[in-house]
Amino acid sequence: MTLYSPTLTVRRLVILKDTKSVYDERFHAGVNIIRGENSSGKSTVLNILVHGLGGDVSQWSEHALLCNRVLVEVELNGKVATLSREIARTAKRPMDIFGGDVDAAMSAGITEWRRYPFAGSEGKQSFSQAIFALLDLPEVQTETSSKLTMHQLLRVIYSDQLSPVENIFRFERFDAPIVREAVGRLLCGAYHSEIYENEVRIRLLEKEETAVSSTLASIYSVLGGVQHSLNEDWAAAREGELWQTLKSLEGEIEAAEEDLFVNGDNETFSLTEQRTAFTDVQTLQANVSAVRREIEELELEAADSAAFIASLQTKLVALKDAGLVSDEIGTVDFLWCPSCYATLERDAGDHACHLCKSPFDDERLKMRIVNLTNDVGIQLRQSNVLQKERQRLIQELRDRERVVENEWHSASERLAALQRTPSSDLRSRLRTLNQRAGYVQREIEDVQEKAGLIEQLGRLSARKAEIAAELSDLTDRNAALIASERDRLGKAYTEIADRTRQFLRADLPRQEAFQNAREISFSFGGDKISVNGESYFSASSLVILKNSFLAGFLFAATDDKEFRHPRLAILDTVEDKGMEPERSRNFQKLLVTASNAAKVEHQIIFATAMIADELDNPTYTIGSFSSHDDRTLAV
CATH class of the missing domain: 3.40.50.300 (P-loop containing nucleotide triphosphate hydrolases)
Known part of the structure; x- marks a missing residue:
């Protein structure tokens, strides 16, 4: 049949x-x-x-x-x-x-x-x-x-x-x-798998869209007091201005330090601040390298996992088709030995391979297909969960990398400034200049942080537009599929009604x-x-x-x-x-x-x-006729 x-x-x-x-x-x-x-x-x-x-x-x-x-x-x-x-x-x-x-x-x-x-x-x-x-x-x-x-x-x-x-x-x-x-x-066959897949994708996109919109709202809240255009050009220009201001201040500090060095009392100068700044640069540089190594390792794992997931999906399709292929092709008969091309004698019968003489076992093949399908399904689900977690960690590390790089850059600039001019711990007259330089340094860090937010703002805005476009495409596609499935449902209902009517009449x-x-x-x-x-x-x-x-x-x-x-x-x-x-x-x-x-x-x-x-014959009946004395269950 x-x-x-x-x-x-x-x-x-x-x-x-x-x-x-x-x-x-x-x-x-x-x-x-x-x-x-x-x-x-x-x-x-x-x-x-x-x-x-x-x-x-x-x-x-x-x-x-x-x-x-x-x-x-x-x-x-x-x-x-x-x-x-x-x-x-x-x-x-x-x-x-x-x-x-x-x-x-x-x-x-x-x-x-x-x-x-x-x-x-x-x-x-x-x-x-x-x-x-x-x-x-x-x-x-x-x-x-x-x-x-x-x-x-x-x-x-x-x-x-x-x-x-x-x-x-x-x-x-x-x-x-x-x-x-x-x-x-x-x-009734009126639920197309593509509609299901699209609906799952739509739900994921809608969830992502909500998360993106929430993040965008938070960024806008942070940047809400800025009275200018929020773009990367502004951030780069503003940071450049501040670096110029800082260099000017450092020049003033350098001149003041030199003046004190030449004309001041014979005081002892301290290199403690330089050592501290150097230690900070080393620590932050190690942090940058560590974050980058983690990103590279995770990206390699993600690439390897993506290939593995693709192979599992291919394997699932192959397993579903394996039974059909076996039924359609049946056994393969060789007329000649594939190694020496000698004519093969058929003496193994119909229930064994005429080449290696091993008996056929169709049931065992089907058993293996069932077990392999279940195992591959479990592996695929677990691999997808792990892959999603890797992508989340990679994004977190990229955000961390940007923050650490900014901190390292600021520390390097500070070290360079200190190395150019030995600072005296005893000169209060330089305090005002140093305070102004510190304020500008903090403002630079603030602009760098805003630059990161602006970059994230652009990336998230682009992603939100991509999500909206994909949602529109998926919604239109599902509308077309649902319309075609209405026809399918109508046909199925008619066939069920016809068959039901035959029984009733x-x-x-x-x-x-x-x-x-x-x-x-x-x-x-x-x-x-x-x-x-x-x-x-x-x-x-x-x-x-x-x-x-x-x-x-x-x-x-x-x-x-x-x-x-x-x-x-x-x-x-x-x-x-x-x-x-x-x-x-x-x-x-x-x-x-x-x-x-x-x-x-x-x-x-x-x-x-x-x-x-x-x-009442074995063609249709199952087991014996049960009674109160001889019940269906022998308990």
Whole structure:
């Protein structure tokens, strides 16, 4: 069968009580039926399955809490992985992911697993992000700044018995329409990854723009009392004027010192001030060199890290394509030895390399792809965080370099002046000249500081203009993409409505609106479905409507590869709310008919206490028929 991306298929479910397996069943593509008497544990198994896939289950049965861990062997776009989570009352449990099947996972060492938290951070992936990467799903950030998770997707993939049947989504206490709408748009394929990337970039730019504007406001506040043009030419001219004034003063000081030296009393002259100034110059020169060395080292690290990040991004793309390339190309046959060009004999069979005679192991290749994808994703996220910190440190060091250079320059000028004229510690008549020279020196330092601020002002003003231009481009681009996605969303809604209408019209003649269904309307944000403008029906008809919609959503995704629906539906409501047996069995058969007609990989898992006779065979059923004496969970 054709495999669309994304496709999530459950291959095996293992539930443990301590180290003992209390449930271990294999699943298959297409229809999977868990059957048994009412209250025999079917819903408990489905709840644990959804928990294992990443759902956050808030209410556990007493039998579920007797278990302590679930392992779910899945195929994620054809790649096999095992997901493992602890079963506990506390919510938002982490997940362990192993690249391979359950048997290999249970014998693997702890270092071969990867643990992911429920919620990610800047430097650490959540398990939803890891699974999304393996399913080639974009990370969707909603307007509430929260990222969509596997839990949110499973709310519309899994229909449980405790949620209101008139709603599309599984019940959640704090349920934002914005989040539901984002889930619907994503699954319909109406959330372009470029829009997400642009929105992330827009948020970063807006944050940077706020920081730049704040810094500019601070600089303007410092320079607010200056009654002239704030530019580098003014600073250079003013500094030049002050240096001329200082040189003139130093000339006066030099003449006065010389006069005292020739005509004054025989006094002892002190070189203490020169020594102090020389020490200051040495210290500041060492500081300048140290800062420059730090900058050079960080820039080298940043360049090396940028190359590493680029190689990780290339590697991620290659890993995503690796499975497809392997499937398309298959094995490579050599007619001649690539070393000596002798004719090769084919005696290794179809399951081993005819060149080196090693057996093929496609599963092991897929296991390696899963593990490598997870590892590279973690490395990439951590490297980006470190790179951002390096850039921040480089900028801080550049600012520090400018300050230290100014201090060193001022100290050097002061030392030069002192070396030209030996200063007497005893001559009070030079005090006035020295005070004036000190004032001019401080004014020079003030102008140098203002020059630094003016340079920073120009740099930040240019950056603010760049940010504004990029924000404008990104906003225009997203507006165009959003317009095109409205068309995509309209197409997806039409396909879902068509498929839902097929199920409703094939229902037993119990609800006239279903038999004459024309207009199927639904809203993910509003969490409602209506038929011909009506949404009030009997409880059993609402069950049919909800399951028809979820099934219609799934099969629309098998018709159209642009859907980002994982082609999985888990239904625990096919006979809820007083459903009569014949009506439930009719719907079961409709699911099987639609599944058999599909040309694309998909999976439906549902539970029933009244299975249709023609479906009660291993082609569709999972495990044995459970009862109160022989429960689904062997606890």
